[in-house]
Amino acid sequence: MKLNAKVNNLPVLTMNSLKLNAAPLDIDIEFKENRTLKPACLPKGITVESGVGSDELADRFKKLGIGNPKEMIVAGKYPIYNTQGFATGMGSDIDKLMKLTGTGADVYTIDSSYKSDSPILLHYVFADGDNVLDNTFIHAKEGSESTIIMYYSCDDLIADIKPGDDGKLAADKNTGLSDNLTADINDDRLGILTADKKGFSGNQTRVYLEKNAKVHLIKVQMLDKGFLFFDDIGGYSEADSSFEVTKLELGAGNVYDGLNEAQMGYRSDFRVNYGYIGLPDTVCDINYNDVFWGKKSNGVMRFNEALIGNAKKTFRGTVDFREGCKAASGDEQEDVLLFGEDIVNKTIPLILGEEEDVEGRHAATIGKLSDDMLFYMQSRGIDKRKAEELMVEASITSISSRIPSEELQARITQYIRNVFS
Amino acid sequence: MEIRKDTPIDIEKDKDGILLDDVNRELYDFKDEEKDEDFYKVDEGLTPDIIREISEEKNDPEWMREFRLKSLEIYNNIEVPDWGPPIDGLDMDRIVTYVRHKSDMKSDWNEVPEDIKNAFEKLGIPQAEREALAGVGAQYDSELVYHNVREDVKADGVIYTDMESALTGEYADMVKEHFMKLVPPTDHKFAALHGAVWSGGSFVYVPKGVKVDIPLQSYFRLNARGAGQFEHTLIIVDEEADLHFIEGCSAPKYNVANLHAGCVELYVARNAHLRYSTIENWSKNMYNLNTKRALVEEGGTIEWISGSFGSHESYLYPTSVLKGDDSHAEFTGVTFAGKGQNLDTGAKMIHIGRRTSSFIDTKSICKSGGISTYRSSVVIGKNAEGAKASVNCGSLMLDSISRSDTVPAIEMRTDKADVGHEAKIGRISDEAVFYLMSRGITEAEARAMIVSGFASPVSKELPLEYAAEMNNLIKLEMEGG
Numbered sequence: 001m002k003l004n005a006k007v008n009n010l011p012v013l014t015m016n017s018l019k020l021n022a023a024p025l026d027i028d029i030e031f032k033e034n035r036t037l038k039p040a041c042l043p044k045g046i047t048v049e050s051g052v053g054s055d056e057l058a059d060r061f062k063k064l065g066i067g068n069p070k071e072m073i074v075a076g077k078y079p080i081y082n083t084q085g086f087a088t089g090m091g092s093d094i095d096k097l098m099k100l101t102g103t104g105a106d107v108y109t110i111d112s113s114y115k116s117d118s119p120i121l122l123h124y125v126f127a128d129g130d131n132v133l134d135n136t137f138i139h140a141k142e143g144s145e146s147t148i149i150m151y152y153s154c155d156d157l158i159a160d161i162k163p164g165d166d167g168k169l170a171a172d173k174n175t176g177l178s179d180n181l182t183a184d185i186n187d188d189r190l191g192i193l194t195a196d197k198k199g200f201s202g203n204q205t206r207v208y209l210e211k212n213a214k215v216h217l218i219k220v221q222m223l224d225k226g227f228l229f230f231d232d233i234g235g236y237s238e239a240d241s242s243f244e245v246t247k248l249e250l251g252a253g254n255v256y257d258g259l260n261e262a263q264m265g266y267r268s269d270f271r272v273n274y275g276y277i278g279l280p281d282t283v284c285d286i287n288y289n290d291v292f293w294g295k296k297s298n299g300v301m302r303f304n305e306a307l308i309g310n311a312k313k314t315f316r317g318t319v320d321f322r323e324g325c326k327a328a329s330g331d332e333q334e335d336v337l338l339f340g341e342d343i344v345n346k347t348i349p350l351i352l353g354e355e356e357d358v359e360g361r362h363a364a365t366i367g368k369l370s371d372d373m374l375f376y377m378q379s380r381g382i383d384k385r386k387a388e389e390l391m392v393e394a395s396i397t398s399i400s401s402r403i404p405s406e407e408l409q410a411r412i413t414q415y416i417r418n419v420f421s
Numbered sequence: 422m423e424i425r426k427d428t429p430i431d432i433e434k435d436k437d438g439i440l441l442d443d444v445n446r447e448l449y450d451f452k453d454e455e456k457d458e459d460f461y462k463v464d465e466g467l468t469p470d471i472i473r474e475i476s477e478e479k480n481d482p483e484w485m486r487e488f489r490l491k492s493l494e495i496y497n498n499i500e501v502p503d504w505g506p507p508i509d510g511l512d513m514d515r516i517v518t519y520v521r522h523k524s525d526m527k528s529d530w531n532e533v534p535e536d537i538k539n540a541f542e543k544l545g546i547p548q549a550e551r552e553a554l555a556g557v558g559a560q561y562d563s564e565l566v567y568h569n570v571r572e573d574v575k576a577d578g579v580i581y582t583d584m585e586s587a588l589t590g591e592y593a594d595m596v597k598e599h600f601m602k603l604v605p606p607t608d609h610k611f612a613a614l615h616g617a618v619w620s621g622g623s624f625v626y627v628p629k630g631v632k633v634d635i636p637l638q639s640y641f642r643l644n645a646r647g648a649g650q651f652e653h654t655l656i657i658v659d660e661e662a663d664l665h666f667i668e669g670c671s672a673p674k675y676n677v678a679n680l681h682a683g684c685v686e687l688y689v690a691r692n693a694h695l696r697y698s699t700i701e702n703w704s705k706n707m708y709n710l711n712t713k714r715a716l717v718e719e720g721g722t723i724e725w726i727s728g729s730f731g732s733h734e735s736y737l738y739p740t741s742v743l744k745g746d747d748s749h750a751e752f753t754g755v756t757f758a759g760k761g762q763n764l765d766t767g768a769k770m771i772h773i774g775r776r777t778s779s780f781i782d783t784k785s786i787c788k789s790g791g792i793s794t795y796r797s798s799v800v801i802g803k804n805a806e807g808a809k810a811s812v813n814c815g816s817l818m819l820d821s822i823s824r825s826d827t828v829p830a831i832e833m834r835t836d837k838a839d840v841g842h843e844a845k846i847g848r849i850s851d852e853a854v855f856y857l858m859s860r861g862i863t864e865a866e867a868r869a870m871i872v873s874g875f876a877s878p879v880s881k882e883l884p885l886e887y888a889a890e891m892n893n894l895i896k897l898e899m900e901g902g
Contacts, residue, residue, distance in 0.1 A: 012504075012826060012828060013503060013504035013505075014504050014796060014828050014830060015502075015504060015796075015798065015830075016502075016503070016504065018798055018830050018832070020830055021504070307836075321846070323821055324821075338833065338835075338836030339836055340836050341803075341835060341836060341837070342803075342834075343833070343834070343835070343836055344832070344833070344834055345831075345832070345833045346830070346831070346832045346833075347830070347831040347832075347842075348828070348829065348830045348831070349829065349842065349844070350826070350827060350828055350829075351816070351825075351826070351827040351844055351845075351846050352826045352827075353816065353818055353824065353825040353826065353846045354821070354823075354824045355818075355821050356818040356819065356820055356821040356823070356848045357821070357848055358846065358847070358848070359845075359846070359847050360844075360845065360846040360847070361843070361844065361845045361846075362827075362842075362843070362844050363841075363842060363843040363844070364831065364840070364841070364842040364843075365839075365840070365841050365842075366831065366833055366839070366840045366841075366842075367836075367838060367839030367840060368836045368837060368838075368839070
């Protein structure tokens with residue numbers, strides 16, 4: 001099917017010459033039949049329902065009261081998002097894509113009784129030529145606490161892991177599900193860079209957090225360079241909830257990332273930890289919006305990135321304070337390390353304010369490794385290449401350390417070392 | 422709570438019970454009724470015939486007449502921007518693009534027509550000239566009515582004249598070589614409009630090595646109802662030279678739209694230094710769609726100081742093109758958007774040369790439903806090795822019926838450069854207000870003091886007289902007194 005989509009729309013338009021108002025996503029792909037994750041078993045308190053169609057999903061959002069009529073008031077400012085009842089970062093064109101392709105959603109419901117630090121792993125394994133769309137809705141009920149890892153790779157190493165002996169979860173070749181990640185972190189197969197496989201992975205994930213719910217959503221993308229990967233996330237948080245997103249974009253050559261978080265509830269908390277390494281000949285387009293509606297809501301977004309060779313990256317990050325979000329606090333920081341004469345790095349960090357009683361801040365540092373740091377390292381016998389590797393490793397592992405899996409952390413570290421080897 | 426009662430003000434309360442005062446702008450909003458017989462005007466609207474009429478009226482050289490007509494063609498083919506404040510209220514068919522007093526430009530203040538003289542006297546321009554300026558140009562509607570420069574500055578070879586004289590005089594070739602080369606009519610719709618209907622403005626040339634110690638100033642007053650002002654300022658600061666140029670603007674308020682689409686082109690040669698200061702206080706029915714750009718050669722420096730207080734809507738982003746190695750640009754700006762205002766301001770920095778550096782420091786304040794947007798772009802080109810850029814913007818919201826947005830863009834095409842950016846949005850701290858009130862200062866005054874302090878990075882860069890004017894404007898906005 002063909003679709004000329006416009007995604008990652010900047011919440012307020014700016015000068016067209018900057019080419020930052022949106023990103024084109026032209027699709028001309030025959031998608032595989034919908035894949036449905038069928039975990040062998042899930043821990044008690046979590047259920048999954050597969051193949052929920054777009055209309056049915058939209059009805060469920062309505063019944064849950066998701067969507068805010070005030071959004072329509074500022075329709076001129078948000079020409080794209082206002083058409084979505086449950087906004088996502090990439091925007092309504094991804095909804096259209098899911099609907100046109102008949103991609104049903106996997107709906108995970110996390111009961112109030114479920115409180116666990118152990119991660120649930122959804123492993124998406126891709127073969128050469130796979131063109132797949134995945135749609136997921138996670139409904140975290142009041143007071144629940146969960147950690148969900150969505151891992152995208154072209155190998156099935158994790159699937160080799162034996163199911164946990166407590167029988168909670170079983171791994172599946174296509175849908176490796178395990179909360180018992182105990183692979184040998186010295187396995188030399190980890191983090192191997194391959195570029196021979198090609199494909200398309202399009203994902204939409206929405207997370208609804210009821211009062212006091214806590215969700216840590218971890219997404220690690222380590223596909224081959226020949227993949228186009230898009231990840232469209234929407235969050236909707238009620239009072240006293242806590243939503244954390246940890247994201248590592250490491251492999252695919254063409255990446256589109258969008259997130260829209262609506263902090264609706266009083267004292268809701270939202271965190272983003274984002275790590276990205278742009279390899280030569282790769283392109284990445286990011287659009288993350290944190291929208292504050294609830295009083296005393298708090299949001300912190302951290303982006304640590306490295307661009308190598310002629311990598312091209314566009315970053316849009318928005319802290320958006322809506323009228324009534326009194327005493328809200330929003331903070332956004334982007335740090336980009338550059339290693340290449342032909343890189344193109346575009347950044348547009350926005351603060352939008354229609355509420356007086358808020359504290360908002362954004363900051364960006366973009367540049368090469370400082371001469372002072374390089375001199376310090378070289379004076380201790382560390383050559384330039386190794387110094388660069390160490391700095392990128394420090395930057396990215398400060399993000400990946402949020403992943404409660406030694407194996408995945410080891411893979412990421414090994415990946416960085418391979419990039420610089 | 423007390424507020425000053427020495428001048429009439431409208432008082433309203435916001436939902437927190439804080440007194441908000443509509444601004445008293447008597448100082449700037451006085452109107453001088455224009456007698457039709459004293460003024461020459463073209464018809465409303467924009468047609469080739471009107472352009473030809475303006476060109477004939479101004480005795481343009483042939484190339485300028487063609488330039489105007491070509492610009493009109495470009496204007497008709499460019500869309501209105503789909504970003505920024507809406508300008509639906511601006512109907513070009515209702516704008517008079519050329520209005521001039523039938524009197525010629527004078528170099529003796531006593532010869533300026535009485536009505537115009539009164540307007541500038543009220544604004545304190547002649548007094549400022551006597552006390553603090555090396556030269557003054559005063560534009561009333563579409564043409565300059567007064568131009569004068571001190572003899573000692575003239576003796577150094579400094580040229581400061583109106584654009585029309587420059588176009589046909591001794592420096593005609595220099596003008597032709599530079600006119601709308603930095604801001605071509607194809608740049609955007611209102612640059613094309615300017616190219617078609619420009620009138621008035623100043624030409625300045627500072628010869629090599631000459632340092633003008635005291636500022637030059639042009640003051641633009643748009644008095645005619647429903648008219649546009651399209652002055653062109655062209656400044657060339659030659660190698661090793663130094664200049665401070667001040668621009669002031671004001672207009673009375675009418676209930677129909679007025680338009681300002683001026684253009685400023687600044688050429689800063691090798692190791693030269695130019696400071697360009699603006700206190701913009703157009704009336705609140707004004708659409709201010711102004712374009713300012715500087716080209717800086719090796720080792721040169723451009724400094725922009727900008728205070729934006731007036732206008733109904735503004736699009737204003739002074740641009741510095743750092744072409745030469747080791748060139749430098751600074752932009753320091755404050756924007757205050759009150760009731761009925763939508764001010765979209767900021768700066769653009771384009772780094773082309775090696776080891777170029779730029780620094781942006783802005784403060785935005787909004788109140789009583791005003792909308793203030795800081796918008797900028799910093800572009801580091803592929804060959805700008807060793808470039809450094811820093812952007813710092815702060816926003817202060819004084820109530821929750823106003824809006825403040827920050828939209829800064831950064832583009833880097835080399836890894837051999839460093840860019841830092843920081844922006845903050847916040848409110849006046851209750852503790853600071855309480856502290857001042859506990860020392861006998863009223864709440865309104867305390868808030869005004871805090872806002873003045875917030876804007877001090879700009880005011881401290883201005884000559885004392887202008888800093889005082891800016892602080893007075895902030896006070897007017899805050900207190901209405």
